[in-house]
Amino acid sequence: MIEIDLCKRFTSARNHWASASRQGELNGVEARFSSAARVLALFGRSGSGKSTVVNMIAGLVAPERGRVVIDGETLFDSECGINVPVEQRGVGYVFQEGLLFPHLSVRQNLQFGAARRGGASAGVPFDQVVSLLGIEPLLGRSAPTLSGGEKQRVAIGRALLSRPRLLLMDEPLAALDTGRRSEILRLIERVRDECNVRIVYVSHSIGEVSRLADDVVLMNEGAVIACGGTEEIFNRSDLRPYTGRFEGGALIEARAVRHDARYFLTTFAFDGGELIAPGVETAIGARVRIRIRARDVTLATTRPQGISVRNVIEGRVAAVEDRGGAIVEVRVRLGASESEHGGRELLSRISRQALDEMQLVAGQPVFVLIKAIAFDKRSMGFTT
Amino acid sequence: MLSKEEIEIIALSLKVAFASVVLSAPIALACALLLARTTFPGKTLFDAIVHLPLVLPPVVIGYFLLVVFGKQGAGGAWLHDWFGVSFAFRWTGAALAAAVMGFPLMVRAMRLSLEAVPPKLEWAARTLGASRLRTFLSVTLPLALPGVAVGVLLAFARSLGEFGATITFVSNIPGETQTLPLAIYSLTQSPSGDAAILRLCAVSVLLSLAALAGSEWINRRARRRALGADEGAR
Numbered sequence: 001m002i003e004i005d006l007c008k009r010f011t012s013a014r015n016h017w018a019s020a021s022r023q024g025e026l027n028g029v030e031a032r033f034s035s036a037a038r039v040l041a042l043f044g045r046s047g048s049g050k051s052t053v054v055n056m057i058a059g060l061v062a063p064e065r066g067r068v069v070i071d072g073e074t075l076f077d078s079e080c081g082i083n084v085p086v087e088q089r090g091v092g093y094v095f096q097e098g099l100l101f102p103h104l105s106v107r108q109n110l111q112f113g114a115a116r117r118g119g120a121s122a123g124v125p126f127d128q129v130v131s132l133l134g135i136e137p138l139l140g141r142s143a144p145t146l147s148g149g150e151k152q153r154v155a156i157g158r159a160l161l162s163r164p165r166l167l168l169m170d171e172p173l174a175a176l177d178t179g180r181r182s183e184i185l186r187l188i189e190r191v192r193d194e195c196n197v198r199i200v201y202v203s204h205s206i207g208e209v210s211r212l213a214d215d216v217v218l219m220n221e222g223a224v225i226a227c228g229g230t231e232e233i234f235n236r237s238d239l240r241p242y243t244g245r246f247e248g249g250a251l252i253e254a255r256a257v258r259h260d261a262r263y264f265l266t267t268f269a270f271d272g273g274e275l276i277a278p279g280v281e282t283a284i285g286a287r288v289r290i291r292i293r294a295r296d297v298t299l300a301t302t303r304p305q306g307i308s309v310r311n312v313i314e315g316r317v318a319a320v321e322d323r324g325g326a327i328v329e330v331r332v333r334l335g336a337s338e339s340e341h342g343g344r345e346l347l348s349r350i351s352r353q354a355l356d357e358m359q360l361v362a363g364q365p366v367f368v369l370i371k372a373i374a375f376d377k378r379s380m381g382f383t384t
Numbered sequence: 385m386l387s388k389e390e391i392e393i394i395a396l397s398l399k400v401a402f403a404s405v406v407l408s409a410p411i412a413l414a415c416a417l418l419l420a421r422t423t424f425p426g427k428t429l430f431d432a433i434v435h436l437p438l439v440l441p442p443v444v445i446g447y448f449l450l451v452v453f454g455k456q457g458a459g460g461a462w463l464h465d466w467f468g469v470s471f472a473f474r475w476t477g478a479a480l481a482a483a484v485m486g487f488p489l490m491v492r493a494m495r496l497s498l499e500a501v502p503p504k505l506e507w508a509a510r511t512l513g514a515s516r517l518r519t520f521l522s523v524t525l526p527l528a529l530p531g532v533a534v535g536v537l538l539a540f541a542r543s544l545g546e547f548g549a550t551i552t553f554v555s556n557i558p559g560e561t562q563t564l565p566l567a568i569y570s571l572t573q574s575p576s577g578d579a580a581i582l583r584l585c586a587v588s589v590l591l592s593l594a595a596l597a598g599s600e601w602i603n604r605r606a607r608r609r610a611l612g613a614d615e616g617a618r
Contacts, residue, residue: 086510093511113512
C-alpha cells in the first residue's frame with residue numbers, strides 16, 4: 001500500500017529571477033493518492049510534476065509538507081518530523097538516462113546496491129536477476145560501452161538487486177528507440193510478475209501505462225486530477241482531455257481463448273463478445289488488456305456482408321459526444337442485450353456527416369467493426 | 385655535477401612543496417566540494433577569498449602570514465602552545481606560504497572536475513543505499529580523480545616556484561627556508577654565482593616541466609577514457 005500526500009512549492013532562484021515564471025513552468029506540486037496496486041502509473045504530459053512526485057517519494061527532493069507511507073512504514077511526515085534519509089528508504093530508482101556508474105564494470109554496477117543492503121530482505125538472487133534481464137554477456141563490460149537498451153537493463157537489475165520495497169521508474173523508455181522500447185517493456189512486465197516488487201511507473205505514454213499499470217494517478221499542472229484503476233481512468237469520458245485528446249480509445253480486459261495456427265490468429269473473449277487479433281504467443285487463459293483506438297472503430301447500422309473486417313460485434317449507442325467540428329465520438333456499449341448495466345464500452349470516432357446519415361441516437365442498436373490487424377501487439381499488456 | 389649544497393637546496397624545495405600539497409589538498413577538496421555542490425549565503429565572498437592569493441601581491445600574503453602565524457602572531461602562539469608547531473623562520477613556514485599561494489590553483493582544478501560529475505549519478509548511488517560519505521568516496525571522488533590529481537600537481541609546481549610570500553614570511557635561511565628560487569636569488573647577489581645559477585635554473589625548469597607533463601598525461605588519459613567510452617556506445 002502506497003499512501004502519498006505531498007506538497008512542494010518551487011521558489012528556486014531560477015523562478016525568482018525570471019520576472020514571470022515561464023509558460024508551462026510549475027509553481028508547485030500537490031499530490032495526494034493511495035494505491036495498493038502492483039504497478040501504479042503516474043501519467044500526465046511532460047512538465048506535469050510526475051518526476052517531482054517520485055523524487056519526493058525517493059527522498060531526493062524535500063517536500064514542504066506531507067506524508068509518504070509505504071506498506072505501513074512512514075518514510076516522511078512533516079508533522080511528526082520524520083524524514084528517512086534516501087539511502088535508508090529501501091526505494092529503488094530507475095532513471096530515464098540509466099545513470100550507470102561509468103567508472104565501474106557492469107558487474108560492479110549491479111553489485112553496488114546489493115553490497116550495501118545485505119540481509120534486509122530475501123530479495124531476488126543475483127543470478128536470477130541477471131538471467132531474467134539477459135545481461136550475462138555484459139557482466140565484464142565497462143558501463144560506458146553499453147548501448148541505450150543494455151544500459152537500461154543493467155539499471156533495472158541494479159535497482160532490483162538493492163532489494164527495494166518499492167521500485168520507482170521515471171520514463172525508463174523515453175531515451176530508447178521503438179524497438180528497444182518494446183523489449184524493455186516486456187522485461188518490466190517480467191520483473192513485475194516474477195520479482196514480487198511494487199512498481200511506481202512514470203510515463204506520458206498512454207500505450208506504456210495501459211499495458212503495464214493496475215492503477216493510474218492522472219496528473220496535470222502539478223496536481224492530481226484523478227486516481228483509480230487503469231481501465232476506469234482511461235475509459236472515463238470526463239478525463240478524456242487528459243488521457244487521450246489525440247489518441248482516444250478504450251481499454252478492454254480480455255482472456256486468450258483460442259489460437260488459430262492456420263491463419264496465425266488469436267481469439268480473445270471479454271464480457272460483451274470476442275475479438276480476433278493477429279496471433280500472439282501467450283497461454284490460453286492469459287489475461288490481456290487491449291487498447292482499441294477510437295479511430296480504428298467503424299460503426300454500421302446493419303450487419304455488413306462480404307467484408308474483410310474480422311470483428312463485427314453487436315452493441316448499442318450509449319452516447320454521442322459532439323464537440324463541434326468534423327469529427328464526433330460515439331460511445332457504444334457492447335452486447336446485444338438492452339440492459340443498461342454490464343458490458344464494455346468502446347469509443348468510435350466518425351465523421352459528423354456519417355453520424356447524420358446514419359441518424360445515430362442513444363439506445364440504437366449498431367454493429368461495431370474492428371479490423372483484426374488494427375490491434376497493435378505492442379499495446380497489449382499481458383498479466384498472469 | 386651538482387654540489388652537495390645544491391642537492392640539499394633541491395631536496396628542501398621538494399620537501400617544502402610536498403608538505404604544502406599534503407597540507408592543502410584535503411582543505412582544497414573540501415572548499416571545492418562546497419563551491420561545486422552547495423549554495424549558501426556569502427558563497428561569492430567565500431569564492432573571492434579562496435582566490436585572493438592568486439591576485440594579491442605575494443608580499444602581502446607573506447606579511448599577512450607573518451602577522452598571524454609569526455612568533456607574536458595570535459595563530460602562531462596558539463599553534464606553538466598547543467601543538468608545538470612553529471612556522472617562524474622554519475621550513476614548515478615555507479610550506480605554509482607555498483600552500484596558501486598554491487591553494488586557488490588547486491581549488492579551481494578540483495572544483496571543475498567535481499562539477500563535471502552529474503549530480504544525478506550521486507542520486508542513483510543514494511537510492512542504492514550509499515550514505516552521503518560513501519557516495520562521495522565511491523562515485524564522486526573516483527570520477528573527479530583526474531581533476532583532483534591535476535590540481536595537486538599544479539599546486540606542487542607552483543610551490544616549487546614560490547618566492548615572495550616565502551621570503552617575507554620566513555626569510556631566506558640556508559638549510560632551513562632557502563628553497564630553489566630563494567637560492568637563485570641569493571646567488572644573483574654574489575659575484576661568482578653564474579654557473580650555479582644556471583644549474584639551479586635548469587633543475588627548476590626540469591621539475592616544473594615534469595609536473596606539467598604529469599598533469600597533461602593525467603588529463604589525456606582521462607579524456608581518452610571518456611572518448612573511448614563514447615565510441616563504445618555508438
